[in-house]
Amino acid sequence: MKRYLHTLRIFWSASVGAEMEYRVNFLISLFNSAVTLAGGVFLLLVFYGSGYEMGGWSWPAALAVIGVYTLLDGFQQMLLAPNRTRITQMVRDGTLDFVLLKPIDAQFWLSLRQLSLWGGPNLILGAGMVLYAGASMPAGLTLGNIAPAAAGIVLGMAILYGLGYILSSLTIWFVKMENITFMMAALLEAGRYPIPAYSPLYRVFFTFVLPVAFMTTVPARMLGGGTSGGGTSGGGGGWLLGSLAVAAGLLLVSRLFWLWALRHYTSASS
Amino acid sequence: MPSVIADNxxxxxxxxxxxxxLLGTLRHFSHRKYRDVEAVKGVSFSIEPGEIxxxxxxxxxxxxxxxxxxxGLIHPTAGAAQVLGFKPFDRKAELLRQITLVMGQKxxxxxxxPTLDSLRINAAVYDLPRTEADNRVAELADMLGLSDEMTRPVRKLSLGERMKCELVAALLHRPKVLFLDEPTLGLDVNAQNAVRQFLRQYNQQHGAAILLTSHYMADITALCERVIVIHHGSLKYDGELRGIxxxxxxxxxxxxxxxxxxAGQDFQRFGQIxxxxxxxxxxLVERSRLTGTVxxxxxELDVLDLTVSDPPIEQVIGRLFEGAEE
Incomplete structure (x- = not known):
C-alpha cells in the first residue's frame, strides 16, 4: 500500500512535469481554463437572475446538480480522460507490454498514471457551486447534508470511472477507441440537469440503463436532505444505497472485465 | 535449474x-474473414543462468x-514456458522483479x-530505496558512458543515447533474465559496440541469462557462443555458433x-569454382577432401599463395534461411 501511494506521488509529479515542459502550451492551457471558469460563472449568474425552475426543482437544488456535474467533469478531465487516451495509445503502439511486465497492478498504473491539471478549475468551481447551492437551501449547510452529498459525489466518481474503464478495456479487441473520451463526456453531460426534468422514458434510461442519475442527481438530492429542495420529495438514503450498489457493481465488473480482456491481449505485432 | 525453458x-x-x-474494405467491415497463422510451431530449448x-x-x-x-505477454496455444521456475503468463510479481524485456523499436x-524522471518511476515501482536506486543508476550510467544525457529530455537524445538510457531503465532492478529484441536496431557502429560491451559486462557481473535477437551478425558473434535459429516458426538449429x-x-x-x-586451365577437377x-x-571444397585437394x-599448379577459410557466418546463415525457404 505504501509503495502504491509513493508510486502515485511520483506518477503525478512526472505528469505535471511533462505538462510544464512546454511552457507556452502550459500558459495557453492556464488562460483557457481561466476563461472557461469565468464563462461558467457568468452563465450561472444569468440563470440565477431569471428565477427559472426545471422539473419542479427549486433553483438551488438545480444549481447543486449543475455543481456536481461540473465537479465530476473536472475530475474526468483531470484523471479519467488522460489515462483513457493513454491506454488506447499504448495498445496501439504496443508499449502496454512494458506496463504488463512491471511488478505492479496494471489496472492501477493504467488508471492513475496520468494527471492533467486542467480539470482543476472545474473541480474547484463545481465544489464551490455545490457548497453555495447547499447554503441557499432552506435547511442550509449542515454536516447532515454535506456528508451524504460528499459520499454521493465520491460514488459518482467511482461510477464514472468504472464505466469508462470497462469501455477502455474494449481497446484490447478494437484497438482504435479514442471516441470513448467523447462518449464519456456526452454521457456525463446528460447528468448536467436534474434527471426528473427529463421525460419519463429518458428518466428510466438514465437511471437504469446508463446510471447518470446516480452520478449527479443523487448527490444533489442528498444536499437537499434527501429531497429536491422543497419540490418533489425523494427517497433519501435509499438513493445513496442505490449509488453504492451501482458503484460497487461497476468497480467489480470493470476489474473482472479487465482481467478477462488481458487474457485476450496478443499485443501489437513486434 | 535452467533459467528459461521453452517446452514445445x-x-x-x-x-x-x-x-x-473499396469493395474489399466494405467486406472487411461487414463480413470479416480470418485465417489461422502458425507463428511458432513446437519450439523447445533451455537456457542456463549466465548464458548468452x-x-x-x-x-x-x-x-x-x-x-x-x-x-508472459501472450499465452502459448500449446506447450509450456518456464522462467526461473515460474509460469510467465501468471505474471507473478516475484518473477517480474527478476526479468526484463528490451525492444529496439519501442x-x-x-x-x-529526462530519463531520470522515468527512472524515478521505475525505482518506485520496483520498490528501490532512493539511495540504492541512485547508486544503481550511477553504476549503469558509468558502464554505458552516460552523464548529462540523463538530465536531457528523452526527445532530444540521439537514437544511440536513447537506447543506452532505455537499457538503464530496463536493468535498474537488476534482472536475472534479459530478453532483448533487437537492442541495437538502427544504431551506428560505435553505439552498437558500446551496447555489446555493456551487455557482456552486465552478464559477467550479475550472472544473468540473456536471450538476444538481432539482425546484426556482429552482435551475435561478439556476444553469443550459442545460437538458436528458427525459421517459419520451427527450430532449425540449437548449438554452438561455430557449429553452424x-x-x-x-x-x-x-x-x-x-x-x-x-589461360585454359580447368579448375573444376579440384572443386566448385x-x-x-x-x-x-x-x-569451394568439401571438408573431407580438403587436405588432398590442397x-x-x-x-600440379604453380601456386604463389594459398589460404583456406570458412565462409563468413553471415553468408552461411543467409544461405541457411534461403535454403529453408524452399
Whole structure:
C-alpha cells in the first residue's frame, strides 16, 4: 500500500512535469481554463437572475446538480480522460507490454498514471457551486447534508470511472477507441440537469440503463436532505444505497472485465 | 535449474484477411474473414543462468512471438514456458522483479521528460530505496558512458543515447533474465559496440541469462557462443555458433594465387569454382577432401599463395534461411 501511494506521488509529479515542459502550451492551457471558469460563472449568474425552475426543482437544488456535474467533469478531465487516451495509445503502439511486465497492478498504473491539471478549475468551481447551492437551501449547510452529498459525489466518481474503464478495456479487441473520451463526456453531460426534468422514458434510461442519475442527481438530492429542495420529495438514503450498489457493481465488473480482456491481449505485432 | 525453458511452445494467431479496394474494405467491415497463422510451431530449448544465447531467424520467423510467450505477454496455444521456475503468463510479481524485456523499436521512457524522471518511476515501482536506486543508476550510467544525457529530455537524445538510457531503465532492478529484441536496431557502429560491451559486462557481473535477437551478425558473434535459429516458426538449429558453419557450410573456401595467367586451365577437377579474378582463384571444397585437394593444387599448379577459410557466418546463415525457404 505504501509503495502504491509513493508510486502515485511520483506518477503525478512526472505528469505535471511533462505538462510544464512546454511552457507556452502550459500558459495557453492556464488562460483557457481561466476563461472557461469565468464563462461558467457568468452563465450561472444569468440563470440565477431569471428565477427559472426545471422539473419542479427549486433553483438551488438545480444549481447543486449543475455543481456536481461540473465537479465530476473536472475530475474526468483531470484523471479519467488522460489515462483513457493513454491506454488506447499504448495498445496501439504496443508499449502496454512494458506496463504488463512491471511488478505492479496494471489496472492501477493504467488508471492513475496520468494527471492533467486542467480539470482543476472545474473541480474547484463545481465544489464551490455545490457548497453555495447547499447554503441557499432552506435547511442550509449542515454536516447532515454535506456528508451524504460528499459520499454521493465520491460514488459518482467511482461510477464514472468504472464505466469508462470497462469501455477502455474494449481497446484490447478494437484497438482504435479514442471516441470513448467523447462518449464519456456526452454521457456525463446528460447528468448536467436534474434527471426528473427529463421525460419519463429518458428518466428510466438514465437511471437504469446508463446510471447518470446516480452520478449527479443523487448527490444533489442528498444536499437537499434527501429531497429536491422543497419540490418533489425523494427517497433519501435509499438513493445513496442505490449509488453504492451501482458503484460497487461497476468497480467489480470493470476489474473482472479487465482481467478477462488481458487474457485476450496478443499485443501489437513486434 | 535452467533459467528459461521453452517446452514445445506453439502459437497460432487468428488474423483478418482484407482484400484491397473499396469493395474489399466494405467486406472487411461487414463480413470479416480470418485465417489461422502458425507463428511458432513446437519450439523447445533451455537456457542456463549466465548464458548468452543468440536467437536468429529472418523477419517473421516467430522470434518476437517466442519472446512474448517467454515473458508472459501472450499465452502459448500449446506447450509450456518456464522462467526461473515460474509460469510467465501468471505474471507473478516475484518473477517480474527478476526479468526484463528490451525492444529496439519501442520505448518505455517518457518522451517529454529526462530519463531520470522515468527512472524515478521505475525505482518506485520496483520498490528501490532512493539511495540504492541512485547508486544503481550511477553504476549503469558509468558502464554505458552516460552523464548529462540523463538530465536531457528523452526527445532530444540521439537514437544511440536513447537506447543506452532505455537499457538503464530496463536493468535498474537488476534482472536475472534479459530478453532483448533487437537492442541495437538502427544504431551506428560505435553505439552498437558500446551496447555489446555493456551487455557482456552486465552478464559477467550479475550472472544473468540473456536471450538476444538481432539482425546484426556482429552482435551475435561478439556476444553469443550459442545460437538458436528458427525459421517459419520451427527450430532449425540449437548449438554452438561455430557449429553452424560446420553443419550448414560443409564447404571451405580455398583461395590461391598463381604465378602465371591460368589461360585454359580447368579448375573444376579440384572443386566448385566460386570466382576467378586474373591470377586469383576461389574454390569451394568439401571438408573431407580438403587436405588432398590442397596437396594436388600445390603439386600440379604453380601456386604463389594459398589460404583456406570458412565462409563468413553471415553468408552461411543467409544461405541457411534461403535454403529453408524452399
Amino acid at each position: 511452445l506453439s502459437k497460432v494467431f487468428r488474423v483478418a484477411d482484407k482484400q484491397p479496394g 544465447v543468440g536467437f536468429l531467424g529472418p523477419n517473421g520467423a516467430g522470434k518476437t512471438t517466442t519472446l512474448k510467450m517467454l515473458t 520505448q518505455q521512457l517518457i518522451w517529454d521528460l 558453419v560446420e553443419r550448414f557450410a560443409p564447404l571451405r573456401e580455398v583461395t590461391f594465387e598463381l604465378k602465371q595467367d591460368p 566460386e570466382s576467378t579474378d586474373g591470377r586469383i582463384v576461389k574454390l 596437396n594436388r593444387l600445390l603439386h
